[in-house]
Amino acid sequence: MAATNCSNGSAEEKVKIIIVGAGFAGFACAIESKLKGHDVILLEKFPKLKILGDIISFGANAGRIFERWGWHDRFWPICTHLKTFHLHTWKGDLISAQPLEEIRFGAHQYNGHRGELHEILIDHAQNTLGAGVVVNGERLSADVVVGADGVRSKAREKVLGYFDKPRPSGYAVYRAWFTAKGSGIEEDPMSNYLVEDGDAFYGWIGKDVHFLCSSSKGGRDVSWVITHKDEADIEESWSFPGKMEDVLKIVEDWDPRCAAILSKAPSCVDWKLVYRDPLLTWLSRKARIALIGDAAHPFLPTSAQGASQAIEDGVTIAVNLKLAGKKNAQLALRAFEKMRYPRVRKTQITGETNRDKWHNADEDKVKKDPESVKLFNEEWIMGHNAETYAFEHYAEVAKDIQENGYKLPDLEDDDKAKERVMEAREEYLARAI
Ligand SMILES: Cc1cc2nc3c(=O)[nH]c(=O)nc-3n(C[C@H](O)[C@H](O)[C@H](O)COP(=O)(O)OP(=O)(O)OC[C@H]3O[C@@H](n4cnc5c(N)ncnc54)[C@H](O)[C@@H]3O)c2cc1C
Incomplete structure (x- = not known):
């Protein structure tokens, strides 16, 4: 396992943090912690970067954090610059041509290749945060541990004391990212509009399926995702090589432009989507470990x-x-959960509502009311400033916990999650860590 020591001087009262997992969550925590003067050790399972994944989106709520860190000039040139989102019915009728703004609520939105953007974070960590060391079997200790180890988290089990079993979502996504040149996309009139005038973004929606495709780097690269019904009962979110004949079958009756674009990809992955109910808590019983991110x-x-x-x-x-x-590190984690839990849950639910509004769209209704299927850009999500919010609200949230005691997150109104979570409650309350 590789570790990056992000120590920032020698003040006695520094909070020592171990962060497990150097994905976007772990890096953000490490970078901001270093900026705030903490002593940080960032641990990552993979010793070397591989450029993995395909398109990833950062809303303006993350964009304003990257801007504050001074990263805009590094991110922007490798990002996708989309001007308009052309959305169609599955038959090919245009529903809307939605203008897209690169700046929302005062901050840039960044869409690009996950691996390329992640590489910038890794480079930053190696050049700025400190030297890497290898820890194998060595016991490390800290004031708090942050579990940022992704969707297949081991830290989650340690915190909860039970395995949080995922459920199949009933959907999977075929995804691809490839170079336009040589793929045939530039030559085919059914697909060339994607790459001939800078970056472009097109979508088609039908019953239980949506297909999105875009070009990137001025039309040099193309990526697409097609979300569809999938009954595979798998244990975790996972990706496999996809078969192009299965992809094309989904759109066999659709606007022929869909097959024309899909078929140009030299390969694709079949990314299974599983659900997880909200967790009983993100904190270990004594609030020494916090889970973040996926x-x-x-x-x-x-x-x-x-x-x-x-x-x-x-x-x-x-x-x-x-x-x-340092003395109130546990209180800080409890306040973190209290501040973040309702916001994250509300945002998580938009994943279901957005999908359902596309998958169940009535063709006549959406043609009359294209607003109902437009990409959302709500201020409560995109306008949020996590740093300012924490500075402004920490004192009142901490005071409430000190005066009224810590309470597990309230799931009373969340029927989907309540039953499973309540079953686990007693076991969790008996835990010692
Ligand atoms: C390989 C990969 C490809 C992805 N591709 C896409 C994509 O194309 N589009 C998209 O929207 N989202 C993608 N995601 C998901 C997306 O990156 C995350 O949803 C999001 O960035 C949240 O980040 P995270 O840091 O919480 O989790 P992750 O990005 O999953 O990061 C978790 C990190 O923890 C490390 N880790 C795991 N276990 C341990 C351990 N025991 N010890 C130390 N380190 C550990 C992992 O190696 C990883 O670096 C991908 C994730 C991964 C891991």
């Missing part, structure tokens, strides 16, 4: 907020620990 709350891709919320988590922990100090 380890705490995996998102469906249709929210386009998984990575942005992971980043907000990391920033909130760093601010709370700064305000609480």
Whole structure:
């Protein structure tokens, strides 16, 4: 396992944090913690970066954090720059041509290749945060541990004391990212509009399926995702090589432009989507370990907020620990959960509502009311400033916990989750860590 020591000097009252997992959540927590003067060790299972994944979106709520860190000039040139989203019915009738703004609520939105954007974070960690060391079998200790180890989190089981079993979502996504040149996309009039005038973004919606495709880097690269029904009963979110004949079968009666674009990909992955109910808590019983990012709350891709919320988590922990100090580190984590849990849950639900509004759209109604299927850009999500929010609200939230005691997150109104979570409650309350 590789570790990056992000120590920032020698003040005695520094909070020492171990962060497990160097995805976007772990990096955000490490970078913001370093900025806030904490002592950080960031642990990652993979010693070397592989450029993995395909398109990932960061809303303006994450964008304003990247901008504050001074990263805009590094991110922007490799991002996708979309001007209009052309959305069609499955038959090919245009529903809307939605203008897209690159700046929302005062901050940029960043869409690009996950691996390429992640590489910038890794480079930053290696050049700025400190030297890497290898820890194998060595016991490390800290004031708090942050479990940022992704959707298949081991930290989650340690925190909860039970395995949080995922449920199949009933959907999977075929996804591809490839170079336009040589793929045939430029030559085919059924697909060339995607790459001939900078970056373009097109979508088609039908019963239980939506297909989105875009070009990137001025039309040099193309990516697509097609979400469809899938009954596979798998244990975890996982990706397999996809078969192009299965992909094309989904759109066999659709607007022929869909097959024309899909068939140009040299290969694709079959990414199974599983659900997780909200967890009973993101904190260990004694609030020494906190889960963040996908380890705490995996998102469906249709929210386009998984990575942005992971980043907000990391920033909130760093601010709370700064305000609480070493002696109150547990209080800082409890306040983190209280501040973040309802916001994350509300954002998570948008993944279901967005998908359902596309998958169940009535053709005549959406043609009359294209607003009903437009990409959402709500201020409560995109306008949020996680750093300012934590600075402004920590004192009142901490006071409430001190005066009224810590309470597990309230799931009373969340019928889907309540039953399973309540079963686990007693076991969790008996835990010692
Ligand atoms: C390989 C990969 C490809 C992805 N591709 C896409 C994509 O194309 N589009 C998209 O929207 N989202 C993608 N995601 C998901 C997206 O990156 C996350 O939803 C989001 O960024 C939340 O980030 P996270 O840091 O919480 O989790 P992750 O990004 O999953 O990061 C978790 C990190 O923890 C590390 N880790 C796991 N276990 C341990 C351990 N025991 N010890 C130390 N380190 C550990 C992992 O190696 C990983 O680096 C991908 C995730 C992964 C891991």
